[in-house]
Amino acid sequence: MARWRDEIGERRAGEGKGTPLGPALAGFSLFCILALLLNGESLHQNAHLLPYPRPVVITWLPSLSWRQPPPSFVWRSPARAMAIRLSAPLAAASRATGLNRFRARLDALFHTDNPQPAPPPP
């Protein structure tokens, strides 16, 4: 049977091509830090939309009577408030390093619909 494989990847792995783990971890860490600094302000501006708080209905099982629904309560995730609070220092760091301007210029260049800074949450 013919098999479709990751031919390029396996050939490269066979040839020993690639980055050793140490430099790879360093590169990935720099990528994460830079990505956060470049997009920190934008993340904070959109934090009121993140990360998707959804009321969760928690039901106690089992219900003793089929006539009545089982007792339940609604749990609202604190994720939105946490996202706003946690992204604030990120935005500050982004502004302090001046890297936020790169993203702002790109936004202006591409005319995307990224929102203006959101009003503080109620």
Next chain:
Amino acid sequence: MNRNFGTATSLAFETHPNPHVNSPPFLIQVYQSVSGHDNRNILASRQSSRVCSPADGWRHGMLFPTTIFAIFFATLFYLHWALVERPRLWKPLLLAASYLFYGFWNWKFIFLIAIFTVLNHWAACAMDRYPPAQSSARKRILVAILLFDLGILAFFKYAGFLTLTAIQALAVLGLPPDDTTLRLLEAVGRIVLPVGISFFTFQGMSYVIDVYRGDFRPGRSLLDFANYLAFFPQLVAGPIVRARDLLPQMEHPPRRDRPLDTSRASFLILAGLFKKTVIANFLAERLADPVFAHPASFSGPDALLGVWGYALQIYCDFSAYSDIAIGLALLLGFHFPINFNAPYFALSIRDFWHRWHISLSTWLRDYLYIPLGGSRGGERQTYRNQFLTFLLGGLWHGAGWTFLIWGAFHGLSLVLERFLARLFGTRESDPPPTRFWPVVLRRLGVFHWVCLSWIFFRCVSLTDALAYFRSLTDWSRPATLWSPTVGLALAAGWCLQYLDGTRAERLWVSLACYPKPLQYAGALLQGAASAAILTVILAMGPRGVAPFIYFQF
């Protein structure tokens, strides 16, 4: 009559008085009113490529191009490489991460995939205990587990379609549905389709069939098999990785002393993000969605632009998912098979299926076409087998007549191609044309032939598809959707097929090929460049992200 029905059905009854209760459109309305507009069933959820706000994102689970996934993956990346040499910790970690990823869609389905895993592994081990001579015992186990796998798939994916079709057929025959029937329809409409069920079902089936055939010995550890089946990069939209490719990698974890192909991984991930967030979303918003929403109100040129837009959108969307999945797996030290290979450069329909969703087409070939007899039983049987394979391939994509017609269209195209090749005495092994114009004309011909099939694939109903074909013939009005940006996006979508093996990729890969003293500098340079490119992509794309099209399958 319907006092005990749910609100949605009651509303349907209020707007549609009793004399029409037995009409098929009314039944569809009842079904749709119950099933809503999330991914509960295929009728209502078809092709929603709408860019949704991050708040909607929860409903679509943990999508790759979202902040929540970035946090998830970055955390897992460090933990993975910290624990990879301690399999007792690493294997449960990987499984927990995969189940967490899947649970973001609907945590209840974690139990489904867990039960599925246990039963398939048990069946494979049970078959392996019998020697090949006792084939009847092995066959009984295989049949039982395949019935279970297909039953799960049929229940979640096809129950609604089959029930609706049966009730419609009875209504046409003059047997109006009673209260019980409508209640059944309502109950069926409430079945939530687990995301990615078609993918992990096919992976499980290929595993037990391979074990039955003796092509593969089952893994000893249930944990390894669970990791193979639920590995998060490919869990919800493929590629359909065979057990013999991935399971050994799960049994022998990646080693820390081996080099990591970060350059190729980052290239695939960034290219995938660009395809998805910039090109696919743009083509969906500006071309495909408006035209396919109201096909009758657009002229021929617009309809043509719409179908071009959809053809390139679905390519950029689906291949983006595969690219990102392959890239993420590479970062964790795993190799996946490729899933796309410049499909619109195909010179025939057969060639197209060697390049499009390769993991599915090879699955269908190995587990359906060849067991049906393949091309061993004469020309007529070959035609039948090709047609049936693609018909079932169409049904795999979704429960609906349009998907069946899409599958039949491709099946008939292959049959026709084979028949013509036989008629003109050409062979599959003949070298393809190499001169410029014959190649271009054949590519364009195949592309437009495939575009015709996408109309069935994308339209919600046959009525819409027919309206679309009528619009395609109306060239009395000019195009209203054309603009230079649209042209640029179409050209970019087409040219992105050239991406593999280009100078851009070679240049990017060379960043990581520094001599030893400069390896850190090279990796840091690549990390910084990746962050900058990611920012450009995020700025170019719309706010929020649309779910990948293939999630619904």
